[in-house]
Structures are given as structure tokens and as C-alpha cells.
Amino acid sequence: MIQKTVSGVIEATEGVKSNMTFMLGGFGLCGIPENSIAALVKKNIKGLTCISNNAGVDDFGLGLLLQQKQIKKMISSYVGENDEFERQMLSGELDVELIPQGTLAERCRAAQGGFPAFYTPAGYGTEVAEGKETREFNGKMYILEQAFKADFAFVKAWKGDEAGNLIFKGTARNFNPCMCGAAKITVAEVEELVPAGSLDPNHVHIPGIFVQRIFQGEKYEKRIEQRTVLKKE
Amino acid sequence: MLDKNGIAKRIAKELQDGYFVNLGIGIPTLVANYIPQGIAVEFQSENGVLGMGPFPFDGEEDADVINAGKQTITTMPGASFFDSATSFNMIRGQHVDLTILGAMEVAENGDIANWKIPGKMVKGMGGAMDLVASAENIIVAMMHTNRSGASKLLKKCSLPLTGVQCVKKVITNMAVLEITEKGFKLLEVAPGVTKEDVQKATEGTLLIEGNVPEMILD
Numbered sequence: 411m412i413q414k415t416v417s418g419v420i421e422a423t424e425g426v427k428s429n430m431t432f433m434l435g436g437f438g439l440c441g442i443p444e445n446s447i448a449a450l451v452k453k454n455i456k457g458l459t460c461i462s463n464n465a466g467v468d469d470f471g472l473g474l475l476l477q478q479k480q481i482k483k484m485i486s487s488y489v490g491e492n493d494e495f496e497r498q499m500l501s502g503e504l505d506v507e508l509i510p511q512g513t514l515a516e517r518c519r520a521a522q523g524g525f526p527a528f529y530t531p532a533g534y535g536t537e538v539a540e541g542k543e544t545r546e547f548n549g550k551m552y553i554l555e556q557a558f559k560a561d562f563a564f565v566k567a568w569k570g571d572e573a574g575n576l577i578f579k580g581t582a583r584n585f586n587p588c589m590c591g592a593a594k595i596t597v598a599e600v601e602e603l604v605p606a607g608s609l610d611p612n613h614v615h616i617p618g619i620f621v622q623r624i625f626q627g628e629k630y631e632k633r634i635e636q637r638t639v640l641k642k643e
Numbered sequence: 644m645l646d647k648n649g650i651a652k653r654i655a656k657e658l659q660d661g662y663f664v665n666l667g668i669g670i671p672t673l674v675a676n677y678i679p680q681g682i683a684v685e686f687q688s689e690n691g692v693l694g695m696g697p698f699p700f701d702g703e704e705d706a707d708v709i710n711a712g713k714q715t716i717t718t719m720p721g722a723s724f725f726d727s728a729t730s731f732n733m734i735r736g737q738h739v740d741l742t743i744l745g746a747m748e749v750a751e752n753g754d755i756a757n758w759k760i761p762g763k764m765v766k767g768m769g770g771a772m773d774l775v776a777s778a779e780n781i782i783v784a785m786m787h788t789n790r791s792g793a794s795k796l797l798k799k800c801s802l803p804l805t806g807v808q809c810v811k812k813v814i815t816n817m818a819v820l821e822i823t824e825k826g827f828k829l830l831e832v833a834p835g836v837t838k839e840d841v842q843k844a845t846e847g848t849l850l851i852e853g854n855v856p857e858m859i860l861d
Contacts, residue, residue, distance in 0.1 A: 532735070
């Protein structure tokens, strides 16, 4: 067994530098790598490019990095939940590339799987297609999108083992599996880290080969953005 | 004239047995409350769940189980979770039968704009561009006019596009309209709304052929 365990978030985030490109898993605040983000906030790094579906909220998730102006550029599909983000974007302090959500997922997976680019119909005829190669297949138009290149991917899983194997839970899975192995170094934080041999190999969602560092997060707040509940009769 | 729930009720009549349906944020989300009796449909949410159920009871919510609007949800028997790339394979690969989404503007050729107001509102497209570029069957759910009373059914969209020539049907608080090669064809009017009212509220080409029936809601 090849050991992927690191002592904690400090060791897991070793080597991050200013001006790097990071991938961060999560949809809204669901399934975000909370502990890794908290560690990045404490580091004196700036000029970051972050690939993440959303940008957190003002005081949680990637919003924390935005507050400190550590992010130079965001590549996301939807950023509606963050006032500071909108302010920095409209004032021009923050460079933002908005791309279709399926394209975002696939550009991660292309990087994971060694595809330089792929064709998708999403965004054809819109400003997303500007400057991109287009091509017709079977009477329909597609645009060429390229795989991402990133230095680190920070992902969050429910359970993991010392070999880096990961199991996700619920919709906290989202972009996390797509980002594993899509950057030079993938850092996985898990709610529960177990010895190798404890996970049934049949249940593993992401094999450890896609993960370089794994640690158990100290604590998880798992903040809910829109608590919608029904009253019991 | 219908309210938002009325629009959702009318759209629910478009659901057919065996449909996999993606509901957008806003009015489309309400459609799940009006599934016709005796048919089975499954709701897909692009953040990675098929077989979405109602909101959880107070105290039973799970931060790890949400919909694309970031609301806590439950799942139905037979539900599944998956990653974002798989989710968009369902959408791009046309495995989802019906997409219902909101819009700021729809043009008479089926163009749709719903993600950006330059210099003002920039929330992003989320999954909307993937959905409209791929789905065979797209219904737009929206109010017929905007807050200042201007028509949202136009000759040509003025806002940045989300997709081109993709919308098939529009259901508003005033009418059901089909996108045809010649423009918006008026199929039904809402209770209390006349053809003339719809004409006045529609900037794009409106085709009225013969008698236009009133929507049946219940």
C-alpha cells in the first residue's frame, strides 16, 4: 500500500505559493474543503486563480479568501451568493471568467483523464463562445473547450483511507471527484480517515491514485445556505 | 392572470409518465408541488441528484443533501447521487426529457437570455447554458412582462444570450405560447386574460389562429 496520509492541514498545504492556480470542490457551501480553505487564508499568498463552481458566501468558503483579496481570478459558473465578490468584480479588482457548469466539470475531468480539449454545445452562439473554435457535428454546432491546468486541487470527501481512496456522501460529491488528479497535487480532506483495508474496494468512488495527500479535517461546520424545512403536523 | 403557483400548475400539465425532469430555480421549482395524479416522474438537480423529494421536516435536514438552489431537500426511493460531470452527461446526452427554466427575455426565434445584465447583475449561467444547448424539450416559465411592465417576449433579445433557437414553449402568467418559425403562436390564455391583452404585452410577433382556449388548471 502506498501511504498518502499527511499529519494534517499544515503539511497538506505545503508548497502552495502566490500566483498559483487552485481547484476547489463544492457546490455552494456543500462539500467544500473547509479545512484547506481555512489554512490558505492564514498563508501569506496572493494573486491566486481559483477554479470553483461558486465563490462561497461573504464570511465562509472562498469568500474568506476574497475578503483578504488573495484571489486575482475566479473561474466559476455561478457567483450570486456573495456581495463582496460582486463588488470586486464590478469594480474590476477581480478578474472573473464565468463558464457553463457542465463545461467547468468537464474541463476538470478532461485534465484528470488526459484529454487536451473537447467539444460541447454549451454556450454556442453566446459570449462564452467568443474566440473559440467551433465545429459542426451531425448538423449541430459545438465549441472547443480546453482542459484546465492547475497546481493544486483541494477536495473534500466523507470517508477516506491511508491509500487515498475516497467515498463521498450525498450531493457533497459534486465537483470533488472530477477535480481529483486534475491538478499537479490533489489534497483530499475527509471527515473520517480510516486504515487501509477498512473500506470495501467495491464502494470506493475515487481510487487513491488520483490523490497525493489525505488528512482528516479537524472539524466541519457544514454551513447550510438555504435551510428549507417543512413543519411537522 | 396567474400568480407564480398558477404558472407552475399549468406547467405541471406538461409532465408525462416516465419523464426525467430538470427544474430551474424560481417558478420552475414550484412545479414539483403539482405533479398530476397517477404518473411517475423523477426530478434531476444538476448538483448531483436524481429522484429529488420534498423539503425535509424541521430537524431532519442534512447539509450534504441540497438542490441546485442550495436548499435542503430529501430523496425519493430509487434516488441516486453522482458527480457534476456525470450530472451534465445526463443533460448533454439528452437523457433528461424535459427542462423547465426561468428567463429574463425570450425571442420569437427561441433565443433565451437569463444570466447577465451587463454592468448590473452578474450571477453567472450556472447550468443553464448546458441545459438549453442540449435539451430537446425546453419550457420557459416566467412572467409575461418585467417589473416595469415591458414585454419579456421579444423580436430579439437585448441581453447577452444563454442559448440560441432552443426554447420550444413559454408559459407565462398570461398565456401558453409555442415558438414557431413565424413567431410566438398563442395556444392558450390564462383565466380572465383576452387575446388582446396578450397582444399588448407581447413585443415579438404573435400569431393568433382562430379560437384560443382558456387554460385548464385543475
